[in-house]
Amino acid sequence: MTGARxxxxxxxxxxxxxxxxxxxxxxxLYQFFIQGSFSQPYFPSYDITQELLPLGGKYLLxxxxxxxxxxxVLSSGLIYSLTVSLIVSFACAAIGIVMGYLSVTAHASxxxxxxxxxxxxxxxxxxxxxxxxxxxxxxxxxxxxxxxIITGWPGYARIARGxxxxxxxxxxxxxxxxxxxxxxxxxxxxxxxAILPLLLIHIVLGVSGVIISEASLGFLGLGGSEYSxxxxxxxxxxVLLEAPQMVVILSFAMAxxxxxxNLLGDGLRDFLDTQNKS
Amino acid sequence: MASKxxxxxxSLVTIFLAITAIFFxxxxxxxxxxxxxxxxxxxxxxxxxxxEQLGLNLSIGKQxxxxxxxxxxxxxxxxxxxxxxxxxxLKTHLPPSVILAIVATFFSxxxxxxxxxISAAKKSSGFDFSFRFISLLALSFPIFSLAxxxxxxxxxxxxxxxxxxxxxxKHGILPAITLIIPLSSVLSRVTRNKYLEEEHGxxxxxxxxxxxxxxSVILRVAKVCLPxxxxxxxxxxxxVLAGTMITETIFDIPGIGSLLFEGIQNRDYPVVxxxxxxxxxxxMGVYFLIDILNEFIDPRINS
Numbered sequence: 001m002t003g004a005r006x007x008x009x010x011x012x013x014x015x016x017x018x019x020x021x022x023x024x025x026x027x028x029l030y031q032f033f034i035q036g037s038f039s040q041p042y043f044p045s046y047d048i049t050q051e052l053l054p055l056g057g058k059y060l061l062x063x064x065x066x067x068x069x070x071x072x073v074l075s076s077g078l079i080y081s082l083t084v085s086l087i088v089s090f091a092c093a094a095i096g097i098v099m100g101y102l103s104v105t106a107h108a109s110x111x112x113x114x115x116x117x118x119x120x121x122x123x124x125x126x127x128x129x130x131x132x133x134x135x136x137x138x139x140x141x142x143x144x145x146x147x148x149i150i151t152g153w154p155g156y157a158r159i160a161r162g163x164x165x166x167x168x169x170x171x172x173x174x175x176x177x178x179x180x181x182x183x184x185x186x187x188x189x190x191x192x193x194a195i196l197p198l199l200l201i202h203i204v205l206g207v208s209g210v211i212i213s214e215a216s217l218g219f220l221g222l223g224g225s226e227y228s229x230x231x232x233x234x235x236x237x238x239v240l241l242e243a244p245q246m247v248v249i250l251s252f253a254m255a256x257x258x259x260x261x262n263l264l265g266d267g268l269r270d271f272l273d274t275q276n277k278s
Numbered sequence: 279m280a281s282k283x284x285x286x287x288x289s290l291v292t293i294f295l296a297i298t299a300i301f302f303x304x305x306x307x308x309x310x311x312x313x314x315x316x317x318x319x320x321x322x323x324x325x326x327x328x329x330e331q332l333g334l335n336l337s338i339g340k341q342x343x344x345x346x347x348x349x350x351x352x353x354x355x356x357x358x359x360x361x362x363x364x365x366x367x368l369k370t371h372l373p374p375s376v377i378l379a380i381v382a383t384f385f386s387x388x389x390x391x392x393x394x395x396i397s398a399a400k401k402s403s404g405f406d407f408s409f410r411f412i413s414l415l416a417l418s419f420p421i422f423s424l425a426x427x428x429x430x431x432x433x434x435x436x437x438x439x440x441x442x443x444x445x446x447x448k449h450g451i452l453p454a455i456t457l458i459i460p461l462s463s464v465l466s467r468v469t470r471n472k473y474l475e476e477e478h479g480x481x482x483x484x485x486x487x488x489x490x491x492x493x494s495v496i497l498r499v500a501k502v503c504l505p506x507x508x509x510x511x512x513x514x515x516x517x518v519l520a521g522t523m524i525t526e527t528i529f530d531i532p533g534i535g536s537l538l539f540e541g542i543q544n545r546d547y548p549v550v551x552x553x554x555x556x557x558x559x560x561x562m563g564v565y566f567l568i569d570i571l572n573e574f575i576d577p578r579i580n581s
Contacts, residue, residue: 120295125561127520128554131542132303212420216524219422220539230422237426237528244430251423258418 007270013263020257024082027075044072064232064246065239074253076227081257084141084224085210088148089203095149096156097195101187103157104164118154118161126151127216134222144217144224148210159202163195201268208261215254229254282570289566296558300551301345332548354552359544364552367537375533378450379522382457387511389462394469394507395500401474410470413463421521425456425528441529453529457521461514468510472503505572512568519561 035042062070103114121129130147137143167173173190181189217223218230225231229250236246316324329335332355333344348354354364397409419427432452433441439452476482476499485495523535530536534553541549 116295120292120299124296124299125516125519125558127516127523128558129303131538131550132300132554215420216422216520219524220527221543233422233426237422240426240430241434244434247423247426247430251419251427254420254423255415255418258420259414262414262418 005271005274007267009263010267010271013260013265013267016256016260017264020078020082020260023075024078027079031076031079044068044076062243062245062249065235065243070246070249073227073232074229074250077229077232078253078257080225080227081211081214081229084145084148084214085207088145088152088210088214089206091145091149092152092206093156093199093203095153096158097160097192097199099153100157100160100162101164101191103161104168105183114157118157121151121154122158124151127213130213130217131220131222134217141224144214144222147217148213151213152206152210155206156199156202159198160195163198164191167191167194197272201265201272204261204268205265208258208265211254211258211261282573285566285570289562289569293559293562296562297346297349297555298342300555300558301342349555354555355548357541357549358546360546364548367549368534368552368556371532371534371537373533374531375522375526375535378453378457378525378531378533379518381450381454382461382522383511383515383518385454386458386461386465387507389458390465391469391500391504391507393462394466395473395496395503397466398470398473398477399496409466413467416459416463419460421456421460421524422528424459425453425525428452428456429528449529453525453531456525456528457518460521461518464514464517465507465510469500469503469507472506473499476502505575508568508572508575512565515561515564515568519557 031042064070064073099114099118103111103118105111106114129151133147133150134143137146167190173186176186176190211229214223215228215230215233218225218228218232219234221231221234223231233247233250233254236243236250240247316328326335333341336344352365356363357367360367393409393413397406400406416424429441429452432439440449482495482499485498490498522533523538525531526533526535527539534557538550538553540546541553
C-alpha cells in the first residue's frame with residue numbers, strides 16, 4: 001500500500017482543476033451575492049458601443065461582438081460547462097454501472113438484450129445521435145443533457161460490465177453467493193466498492209469529454225445556452241480578422257481546463273495501477 | 279470463414295437496427311416537426327400540405343415501410359429548401375468529406391504509429407518527454423478551437439496557406455492538418471502504451487538473444503501493436519466523422535458537414551435525416567471492415 005505515491009500528473013492536474021474551481025466559485029459568488037442577488041443573479045451586460053475591445057483596460061480580456069466583457073461571458077460559460085458535464089457524467093456513470101451489472105447478472109435473455117443495446121449505441125457515431133436528438137428536440141438544455149447522456153452511458157456500461165465480470169468470478173464473491181447473499185446486497189457491498197475507483201478515472205476523463213462534446217454541439221449551433229464555449233467560439237471565428245484575441249482567449253481557457261482534467265485522470269490511473277500492483 | 283460470415287451478419291443486423299432507431303427517434307420525439315419548420319404563424323392548410331409532402335399523414339407502420347423502401351432504393355425525399363433530392367445533394371457533397379477523412383486517417387495512423395514507437399523505444403528520453411507533452415497539449419484543443427488557431431497562424435500571420443474554400447491541393451492542407459493533429463496524438467499514445475506492454479514479452483527476448491538487430495526487433499514489436507492501433511482507429515472514426523464535419527464548416531468546404539450544418543440551421547429535416555442515415559451506414563461499414571481486417575493481421579484476436 002505504501003508503494004502508491006501521489007504522482008506529478010495528479011499534482012499538476014489537480015492544481016489546474018482547482019484553479020478553475022476557484023474561478024467558478026468566485027464567479028458564482030460575484031453573480032449571486034456581490035453584483036447581483038439571489039433572486040436576481042447578475043449576467044454579463046450588453047453595451048453595443050463597446051464591441052470588440054482589445055485586451056486590458058476597463059474590461060479585463062476585452063469585449064465580444066455584443067460588447068459584453070469576455071471575462072464575464074467566459075465565466076458564465078465555465079459554470080454552464082461544468083454543470084452540464086458533471087450532471088451528464090454522473091448520470092452516465094450511474095446508468096452505466098447498473099446496466100453493466102445487470103448485463104452480467106440478469107437472466108440470459110435480458111443480458112443479451114442489454115448487451116445488444118450497449119453495443120449498438122457504442123458503435124453508433126455519438127455526435128450524430130446528439131445532432132439528431134438536438135435537431136428534433138430543439139435547442140434546449142434538457143434536450144442537450146438528454147442527448148449527451150444517451151450517447152455517453154454505454155462507455156461506462158462497458159467498463160462496469162468488464163469489472164463486474166472480473167469481480168463476480170472472485171472466490172469471496174462466489175462464497176457470498178453460495179451462502180445466499182441477495183443480488184441487491186451483492187451489488188451494494190461487493191460490486192460497487194470494487195468498480196468505483198476505476199469508474200472515478202473515467203468520470204474525470206469523461207467530464208473533459210463531455211465538455212468537448214457539448215462545445216462541439218454549441219459550435220454547430222445546437223448548444224443549450226448562449227454561454228456555451230462552443231457557440232462563443234463559433235461567434236469568435238466570424239471575427240477572426242478583426243479580433244483574433246477572442247479565439248485565442250477562448251481556446252486557451254478551454255484547453256486549460258481540458259488539460260487539467262486529462263492530467264488528473266491520467267495521474268489517477270497511474271496511481272491506482274501502482275496501488276494495485278503493490 | 280464462419281466467424282467472418284457471423285460478423286458480417288451481425289454488422290448487417292446492427293446497421294438495420296441503427297436505421298430503425300433513427301426512424302423512431304425522429305418520429306417519437308415530442309413536438310411536431312412541421313410546426314417547427316413553418317413557425318407558429320403557419321396556416322392549417324400549409325401545415326397539411328407539408329405533412330402530406332413529408333408523408334407524415336400516414337400511420338407509423340406505413341411510414342416505417344416507406345422509410346425502409348426509400349432507404350434501399352436510395353430515395354430519401356426532397357430538400358425542403360433546395361430544389362434537389364437528398365440523394366443528389368449527398369452525391370455532390372460526399373467526395374470532399376470522404377477525401378478529407380481518408381487522408382486524415384491514413385496520415386494520422388502512419389504518424390501516430392511512427393511517433394508512438396520511437397517514443398516508446400526511447401522511453402524517458404528527451405524525445406519521449408517532449409512528445410508526451412506535445413500530444414497531451416494537442417489533445418486539449420478541440421478541433422473547432424484548433425482550426426481557427428491554425429488559420430490565425432498559418433494563413434493570417436504567415437500568409438502561407440489559403441483560409442477557406444476547396445479549390446486546390448493547397449486548400450486541403452490546413453483542414454487535413456486540423457484533423458491529423460488530434461488523431462495522430464491519440465494514436466501515438468495508444469501505440470506507445472501498447473509497445474511498452476509488448477516490449478518485454480518472452481518472444482522479444484528470444485529475438486534479441488538470437489542476435490536480431492535492434493531495428494528489426496522494434497519493427498516486429500510494432501507489427502504486434504498494429505491490431506490494437508487499428509482498433510482504436512475504428513473507435514476514433516466517430517471522432518473523425520465529427521471532426522470532418524466541424525472542419526468543413528470552418529474552412530467552408532462543400533462537404534456533408536457543411537450540408538448538415540446548413541440543414542440544421544434551416545430545419546431541413548429530410549436533408550438532416552438523410553445525412554445521418556448515410557453517414558451512419560458508411561461509418562458502421564468501415565468500422566466492421568476494420569474489425570475483419572484486424573483478424574487477418576492477427577488471427578489470434580478471434581480465438
